[in-house]
Amino acid sequence: MSTAVFIADPSEELVTADALAGIRDECRLELIEGRLLRKPYRGFQDGALCATLCFVVGTWVKERQLGKVVASSGFVVGSDPDTVLSPAVGFVSCEWLNRSVCGEDYFDGPPDLAIEVVSYGERAAEYVGKSRRWLRAGAKLVWVFDIDDRSLTVHHSLDDARILTGDAALDGGELLPGFRYPLAELFAGLEPK
Known part of the structure; x- marks a missing residue:
């Protein structure tokens, strides 16, 4: 059963990215x-994995001055009507930082790498559509982690998704050259939901 629900009636007025920035609610919101x-809100296990990913990827990026790594930040990936998505962790390269607008509330455009973590009560299948939105908007890579399955789905393009498990490792490919990190280490100590 999914716990992500639309809270606006289709007959209601559409919300803009600027209006979304002013809404503070008891949950995470996307547009x-x-x-x-x-x-x-994320569960404890989900949050622990997000923090680890932010640290591991963030350290790699910072040491090599490749760009910025952010957690739970909004990215405007569509307009008229607006779409604002928020990955668990996002990486924006220096090149993209220099070409795009980073507002006070949201980044205008997708991250180069969107990292998603399936939260408690959600299903990995729910992230297929979100991954496709990221890629259509221009993200170069999407990683979707599922704690229950101890798996990572890597989306290189709309037509190229691979599921990694077991002894596999994260691989930054051309986006994060030389970056590798064992999946087993990321999932160590986390209990399936």
Whole structure:
């Protein structure tokens, strides 16, 4: 059962990215073509994995001065009506930082790498559509982690998704050259939901 639900009636007025920035609610919010999507706060296990990913990828990026790594930040990936998505962790390269607008509230455009973590009560299948949105908006790579399955789905393009498990390792490819990190280490100590 999914816990992500739209909270706006289709007949209601559409919400803009600017209006979304002013909303503070008891949950995480995203905006899909002008409609609010309410998602539960992350569980402890999900949050622990997000923190580890932010640290591991963030350290790699900072040491090599490749760009910025952010956690739970909004990215405007569509307009008229607006779509604002928020990955668990996002990487924006120096090149993209120099070409795009970073507002006070949201980054205008997708991250180069969107990292998603399936939260408690969600299903990995729910992230297929979100991954496709990231890629259509221009993200170069999407990683979707599923604690229950101890798996990572790597989306290189709309037509190229691979599931990694077991002894596999994260690989930054051309986006994060030389970056590798064992999946088993990321999932160590986390209990399936």
